[in-house]
Amino acid sequence: MSILMKRRAVLLGSGALMLGACSKIQQSDAGRGLFESVDDWHKGLQRFVRARDALAREYAPEDISPFFRGNGSTDPQNDGYPQHAANGFADWRFTVTGLVERPLSLSLDQIMRLPQRTQITRHDCVEGWSAIGQWTGPQLSTFLDLARVRDSANYIVFRCADDYTQGRYYESIDMIDALHPQTIIAHRLNGEPLPIRNGAPLRARVERQLGYKHAKYLTGVEAVASLDDIGLGKGGYWEDYGGYQWYAGM
């Protein structure tokens, strides 16, 4: 019995030691560097085992979930967004800027006249839940071709209209995901104009990554060479303020 109790004490002690070690590792520079490399390893592994343009599964209409949950910002109140919502986003502009030869500023009517892609896909939130919806909109590559994106562009930054608790939302993806056929700027969900909780009037779909990459309330995209000068430099709102992984394919 005393041996058992001693053993239990040793186990509890080493458990506590490990927990302490874990938080020490996480707070150190080396620890943070390690976790950023882990994100790169997952990106590298996924891209190694996957064709560049491998598609996320597309579902049948009967698989669509009866409701599409909204998360994060679901009803922005800042910088005139409510006024845009009130007049049906008639004056909304979507810009393509940064490392492009021909910057664009498009109305929703112009966007709807571009070639469209419709896809029924599963949305996976980092928290764990999933919903299935049908999305319609032009491929991001269509905009980048129209604006003649420069070879020096390495990332596409999504610019958004909503302030979340710490500031303006933004996200970014690299050119492999930006040019992927399922990466679209969606303006319809299940055949209807995008609801406000799901990002009206425009949201990104990045189907091989988790939900926080699918930026909502889009005002434009910006082609950049590096993410260092965007926000706090980690490439997205949740990456900057929440410590989340930039590559969110897992």
Next chain:
Amino acid sequence: MTGDRERNRHAAPTRIWHWINLIAIVVLFMSGLNISNAHPYLYWGEWGFAPEQAWLEVPRFPGWMTIPGFYSLAKARDWHLLMAFPFAFGLLGMWIAMLWNGHFGRDLMTGKREWRWQAIRKDIFQHLRFDFSHGESKYNFLQKLAYGLVLGVLLPGMVLTGMAISPGMDAAFPWLLDIFGGRQSARSIHFLFAWGLFGFFVIHVALVLLTGPIGHLRSMTLGGDHQPANPPFAKTDTGDPA
């Protein structure tokens, strides 16, 4: 006698993998409980996002059970995604090693004769009397069954369900969604298998404590022969352990 000693030795790959895997599994389990707290509902099929669709509302796990010791989905994911590598590639390496060095065929694979109800019942009753004598082979039937379930089902199941939860892996291997019946089913199975492994861990540690823990720890670390000793209160039938 030399043959016996060789037979009872843990091979180097087994010893190395055992301890790496222990660290990986403890961190994965505890960070996984933190991740569970982010959305403590489990569903079947491809989708599910609200309590009314859930088949299980998971209790909230307290800080002493989780890594880190406070709720942080981002930090828990850091640990979970880090340890996924030694866990998955370690398991792959262990399988290659035990097929290569014969550990699987010699010690773990069961024969037709062992699946007879008479023999299984005898084994169960022997265990209930805390008599863990092995007879001639390295492991008895119940041990082979437990290790087989862990190495062949639960551990690879954790890797595959973990991959099926990843949208990026689903694009590479869409069959992952088919074998588990959807992403949310895979997530549910990931959770159930994790607790299955926890159950194995408890029984495994208890049996090690009952059958000479110091010898077990030494042989799993340094190698060398270790015959498990029955606890003093074991009731053996005869002097012959077979």
